[in-house]
Amino acid sequence: MTTAPLLLLEDLEFRWPGQAEACLDIPRLRLETGEQVFLHGASGSGKSTLLNLVAGVLAPMRGRVEVLGRRLGALSSADRDRFRVDHVGLIFQQFNLIPYLSVLDNVLLPCRFSRRRRERAGDARAAAATLLRHLDLAEALWRRPATQLSVGQQQRVAAARALIGRPELLIADEPTSALDAARQEAFLELLRRECAESGAALLFVSHDHRLEQGFPRRLAMAELNRAAAEAA
Amino acid sequence: MTHLLPLALKSAWNRRYSLGLTLLAVALSVTLLLGIERLRQDARDGFAQAVSGTDLVVGARGSALQLLLYAVFRMGEASQNMSWDSARALAAHPAVAWTIPISLGDSHRGYPVLGTTSAYFEHFRHGDRQPLAFAAGRPFAGLFEVVLGAEVARKLGYRAGDRLTLSHGMGGEGLAEHGDKPFSVVGILAPTGTPVDRSLHIGLQALEAIHLDWQGGAPIPGLVIPPELVKKFDLTPKSVTAVLVGLKSRAAVFAMQRHVADYRDEPLMAVLPGVALSQLWELLAVAEQVLRAVSALAVAAGLAGLVAVVLASLDQRRRELAILRANGARPRDIFLLLALEGGAVTLAGALLGLALKSALVLALAPWVQAEFGLVLRLAWPGGEELYALGLVLLAGLLASLLPGWRAYRLSLADGMTPRL
Numbered sequence: 001m002t003t004a005p006l007l008l009l010e011d012l013e014f015r016w017p018g019q020a021e022a023c024l025d026i027p028r029l030r031l032e033t034g035e036q037v038f039l040h041g042a043s044g045s046g047k048s049t050l051l052n053l054v055a056g057v058l059a060p061m062r063g064r065v066e067v068l069g070r071r072l073g074a075l076s077s078a079d080r081d082r083f084r085v086d087h088v089g090l091i092f093q094q095f096n097l098i099p100y101l102s103v104l105d106n107v108l109l110p111c112r113f114s115r116r117r118r119e120r121a122g123d124a125r126a127a128a129a130t131l132l133r134h135l136d137l138a139e140a141l142w143r144r145p146a147t148q149l150s151v152g153q154q155q156r157v158a159a160a161r162a163l164i165g166r167p168e169l170l171i172a173d174e175p176t177s178a179l180d181a182a183r184q185e186a187f188l189e190l191l192r193r194e195c196a197e198s199g200a201a202l203l204f205v206s207h208d209h210r211l212e213q214g215f216p217r218r219l220a221m222a223e224l225n226r227a228a229a230e231a232a
Numbered sequence: 233m234t235h236l237l238p239l240a241l242k243s244a245w246n247r248r249y250s251l252g253l254t255l256l257a258v259a260l261s262v263t264l265l266l267g268i269e270r271l272r273q274d275a276r277d278g279f280a281q282a283v284s285g286t287d288l289v290v291g292a293r294g295s296a297l298q299l300l301l302y303a304v305f306r307m308g309e310a311s312q313n314m315s316w317d318s319a320r321a322l323a324a325h326p327a328v329a330w331t332i333p334i335s336l337g338d339s340h341r342g343y344p345v346l347g348t349t350s351a352y353f354e355h356f357r358h359g360d361r362q363p364l365a366f367a368a369g370r371p372f373a374g375l376f377e378v379v380l381g382a383e384v385a386r387k388l389g390y391r392a393g394d395r396l397t398l399s400h401g402m403g404g405e406g407l408a409e410h411g412d413k414p415f416s417v418v419g420i421l422a423p424t425g426t427p428v429d430r431s432l433h434i435g436l437q438a439l440e441a442i443h444l445d446w447q448g449g450a451p452i453p454g455l456v457i458p459p460e461l462v463k464k465f466d467l468t469p470k471s472v473t474a475v476l477v478g479l480k481s482r483a484a485v486f487a488m489q490r491h492v493a494d495y496r497d498e499p500l501m502a503v504l505p506g507v508a509l510s511q512l513w514e515l516l517a518v519a520e521q522v523l524r525a526v527s528a529l530a531v532a533a534g535l536a537g538l539v540a541v542v543l544a545s546l547d548q549r550r551r552e553l554a555i556l557r558a559n560g561a562r563p564r565d566i567f568l569l570l571a572l573e574g575g576a577v578t579l580a581g582a583l584l585g586l587a588l589k590s591a592l593v594l595a596l597a598p599w600v601q602a603e604f605g606l607v608l609r610l611a612w613p614g615g616e617e618l619y620a621l622g623l624v625l626l627a628g629l630l631a632s633l634l635p636g637w638r639a640y641r642l643s644l645a646d647g648m649t650p651r652l
Contacts, residue, residue, distance in 0.1 A: 057557075078562050085560025092558070092561050093640035095551055100246030103237075113560030191532065 004069030006169060006201050007031040007054065011228075012063035014049055022061070024049050025227040029219075034166065036192060036202040038212040041221035047224050049206050050221070051173055052141040054203070055088055056080035068168060089162025089200070091191075093174040097146035097160035104128055104142045107161045117165025124164070131160040134197075135190055151178045152187065166198045173205050184211065235567060240572045243552070247545055250500035251573075254538045255581045261530035262585025262624055265490045266553050268523050269617050274608050276513065279305070280428040283505040285357025287485050290314070290322060290492055291474035293499035297515075298409060300508040303334055303474035306344040312331075313471035318498055322475055327484045327493070330355040332476040335439055335469065335559045338410070339402045343384050346438035353379075355478055368392045369419030372435055375467075376459060378415040379433040390417050393610055398432075398442065400450075408440040408450060413459050416575075425607035429547070462643035477502070486617045535578065542574050542635040546642065553643050567640040574632020575625075583625050586613065 007030065014024040022047045030036060041047035049110060052058040053065055056072045057080075065072045068087060072080055089110070097106045105127040110120040121127040132142060134154040141149060146157065155175055162170050172191065176184040188204075195202040204215065211220050244251055283289075283304050288334035289298040301307045311334075323331040332355055335347035346352075353364055353371045369392040372379050380390055390396065394417045399407035417432065423429055441462040446454045479485060485504065490567075492502035513520075553566055561569075590610055597608040613621060 023424045052647055055558075055647075078564070081557075081560065081562040098243075098555055099553055105242075109556075110560040112239070113565070117560075181415050190354065 006033045008066040018048035018180040022227045029222045038218045039205045045221035053094040089167045089170045091158045091172040094178040099147045121165040170200045171203045254541045258534040258581025259584035261534035263588040265527040266589040275310040281359045286476045287479045288502040290502045293501045296503040296508045313539040329480045330478045333472040335472045338398045347436045358426045362495045365422040367422040377418040379419040381431045383429040385420045436469045440467045539631045566643040567636040570639040571632045571636035575629045578628025
């Protein structure tokens with residue numbers, strides 16, 4: 001089990017229904033445990049589709065997606081949902097938070113649905129508090145509705161939520177694009193530090209090359225995805 | 233489901249204004265539904281309670297329902313009277329325990345005057361077989377003495393010792409007065425919640441006495457018999473409107489009914505109050521069904537509004553649902569979340585409707601009793617009401633499956649990235 005890669009894509013092809021051309025054609029991609037990877041992709045390069053495939057929301061036409069040695073295609077859709085929340089934390093571009101929940105309740109959301117995350121978090125509230133503190137969110141904000149926070153604060157809350165219960169993989173899809181340059185850097189630094197601390201691998205997806213500094217491994221959709229290469 | 237309930241509640245609270253209004257609509261429709269059901273049952277109970285203990289109502293042959301309405305509820309007009317001889321023969325029958333002769337026709341300021349005997353105060357039963365009780369005074373004994381129903385005394389402000397005169401005939405204004413023969417109030421009955429409250433009771437002889445110098449509905453011109461002299465005349469009544477009969481054994485009721493129907497000297501009939509009442513309910517069944525249908529439609533409109541509001545909110549909530557999906561909610565959780573919301577609003581609406589109905593009953597009961605003589609009772613919802621509530625809840629739950637299903641489809645299609 002220890003030899004299984006964190007993420008393994010092989011011979012992957014995905015086509016949207018009704019389209020003749022594949023939008024994704026990836027021969028191979030492998031991520032190791034705790035690895036931090038920057039994935040460059042312009043819009044329309046198929047990166048959102050790739051993330052949905054890795055998260056098990058979409059199923060490939062061909063090939064395999066393996067996370068922690070489990071082949072997602074072999075799981076039922078309900079099991080894939082459970083597997084995803086058990087092992088993957090997600091951060092999106094913006095509007096990550098449930099508006100009617102407090103900051104703290106937003107962070108605790110995965111623990112509500114996943115017993116594994118709940119158990120790995122230990123005392124979930126204490127774990128949430130620790131993460132929020134590490135991500136520079138003052139305690140005065142925790143009880144506020146998520147919508148009262150600035151965009152930068154909201155993204156940090158989303159990061160705390162993705163990290164709670166220590167999932168093995170964190171996927172961040174353009175999490176900084178709504179932030180200004182100075183804050184982008186600070187956020188990225190916090191995110192990478194927290195991932196390293198919790199042992200989570202980080203798959204950071206962005207169109208912005210400036211953000212790739214500091215990532216030990218950098219990939220580009222254009223090289224990864226044969227379909228995109230052909231289209232280009 | 234328990235992990236979804238707090239989420240559903242918080243989400244619903246976030247949209248409390250639109251949901252609150254639809255909840256109110258559901259609640260009002262449920263109030264209407266339950267209120268109509270309550271009215272219907274209380275009206276039935278009220279009618280049934282007005283004749284408890286009376287086995288048969290006997291009168292001139294005609295419409296059973298008309299006789300009952302007239303003799304017991306003092307509604308409408310008597311078409312024909314029965315002779316006093318027949319009434320006496322009936323009272324003497326071995327199967328008969330007691331009889332209460334009743335004569336109607338006069339009124340006092342809109343309230344009916346009932347000529348009867350002291351048997352009325354002894355044998356008449358109302359409600360749960362309760363005898364009549366006096367709030368003040370005593371039964372009539374002398375000739376020009378009157379006993380008032382509770383409402384008559386309260387509305388018109390009479391007390392024992394007051395004097396009043398009767399009008400000839402039933403109805404409103406412009407009636408001829410029996411002004412020369414005033415009555416004194418000797419007793420006031422305790423409230424019963426039946427037509428007794430709206431009646432004035434005098435002796436049959438008194439009724440005879442005030443009509444000595446009358447003929448065909450008007451005073452005989454030139455003939456005036458002053459009250460002091462009436463005792464010189466024979467005051468035995470010639471006829472009565474009806475006779476309420478109590479039997480020694482209820483088992484004899486059908487035999488007695490046949491006996492009355494076969495009575496030789498004049499055409500009579502004996503009516504079982506319960507049977508005549510069920511005829512009345514059959515007559516009113518159509519109106520009841522219409523009322524029920526209207527209230528059911530109101531509930532349907534309320535629930536349709538609820539579904540519309542929840543569905544309309546879905547488009548604004550696609551991102552919320554996507555975030556939930558990304559954090560582990562399965563499509564069936566999303567389905568439950570939406571169905572739960574609709575179901576919870578329906579449940580809250582039904583409960584609020586029940587509370588509103590109870591509040592209305594409490595608030596309006598005195599007025600309804602005073603205006604319509606109908607006693608509204610505050611009671612735990614009984615069989616029919618629980619059935620109606622159950623149907624509303626079921627309909628609400630079923631209706632809520634629709635937004636649940638739509639959300640389910642949306643969350644399957646959207647995944648974690650809503651296409652807006």
